[in-house]
Amino acid sequence: MQHATIEELRGALERASYLPDEGLATALFLALRLEKPLLLEGEAGVGKTEAAKALARATGARLIRLQCYEGLDVAHAVYEWNYARQLLHIRAAQEGTVDEAELFGREFLIRRPLLEAIESELPVVLLIDEIDRADDEFEAFLLEILSDFQITIPELGTISARRRPIVILTSNRTRELHDALKRRCLFHWIGHPTLEREIEIVKLRVPDVPARLAEQAARFVERLRTIDLAKPPGVAETIDWTQALAALGQRELDAGLVESTLGSVLKYHEDFQLVRDSDLVALVAEARSGR
């Protein structure tokens, strides 16, 4: 489904339970309109992966996801020959002979996410998640796909996309990506949301949460981000934490409960200690009073 304006797309994303800010909504709109890959960078838990998933829901496209990791290769990302089937085929044809072309036909191909996305007749959002975890060589290999939307299989020839998938790449920036890759993509940095937006996100994601609890939790987390933490909490942590507090029947923050549930927000022991040793009671009071 095409959305004529940024506002329309934003509305569709909201109905898909995702609240982008103006900048992200614009970037996603342009990715659709220009059919250009979009690279989303940002810290952990700011909504990079979910942006791609929500875009698929909002446009009625199928989501195809490639999770990147060190050592990811063509056999897992693009295609692989199904040796077992090829062997069976040879055995079944024992009497006759099998020529090579027959063995390397499409029915013996195992399609991995990139090939699936290129071959799809239906609209696809292709999520290439955490590209910074893949090796340099794989990144270089992606260039052909991202610029020409085609894949070359030596035994079969070049397969071109019948319709271009919408490609969203995400990176946590554990390493810099190559300029050649960046040049082929639109780019958007997702930062932490404003307080107002984060409250809205929490309300959207934690059904039936008391409004006051959502506000106080978001305010508390926002304040935590100003402390020098090893890993500042993302929206994901705010959501998890509010969910935990709501599950405990909490309607507001209180210092004792904050201390015992802080593990949902801070995932490093040093961060936990830092916050506990700063004036937790004062921090909670601040979040409660809204100052």
Ligand SMILES: Nc1ncnc2c1ncn2[C@@H]1O[C@H](COP(=O)(O)OP(=O)(O)OP(=O)(O)O)[C@@H](O)[C@H]1O
């Ligand atoms: N703008 C938003 N609207 C709605 N939900 C959001 C938004 N941003 C983040 N979230 C929620 O926060 C959680 C974390 O998001 P997501 O997994 O996409 O983060 P990420 O940036 O991919 O993190 P990581 O780098 O750890 O993979 C998800 O549950 C997602 O629904």
Ligand SMILES: [Mg+2]
């Ligand atoms: Mg992610």
